[in-house]
Amino acid sequence: MACWLYEGVLLFGVLFIAGYLFSALTQTRHALDNRHLQQAFLFVVLGIYFTWFWHKGQTLAMKTWHIRVVDQQGRPLTQARALLRYVLSWLWFLPPLALREALALSVQEAIVLLGGWIAVWAVLARFHPDRQFWHDAWAKTRLVDSRPIPPAACKQA
DSSP states (O other), X not given: OHHXXXXXXXXXXXHHHHHHXXXXXXXXXXXXXXXXXXXXXXXXXXXXXXXXXXXXXXOHHHHHTTEEEEETTSOOOOHXXXXXXXXHHGGGTHHHHHHHHHHTOOHHXXXXXXXXXXXXXXXXXXXXXXXXXXXXXXXXXXXXXXXXXXXXXXXXX
């Protein structure tokens, strides 16, 4: 969870710069002008960010917390598999956001719904045989510990 929060802090900067770039290029003067186009642009920017770094094995936050994403055989992800993982990872957010639109929920109701869904989605990982998140299972990826082996442990083996 700490890695997730750290990733969010880093993504704030990525999205801020991308949003500024979008606004400058489209000459958008009001935040709600071109809102849907900007959301689509930011979705693509996030897709490029995660696909690129997951293809390389780790985002900066994952490096900090010694987490690496690999396929089921332990190999680095192809860009296609990284993209599939990105699209499937939106299952953390899309169902409650779609429900908010369908039921015209207030912001407070949507936040409660989103928080509840994220908690349920995280708990569902406990029911997977390998205790991994379902978007990883469906994308045929997994998260592994990438801490270096201490030199003393290498000598004993």
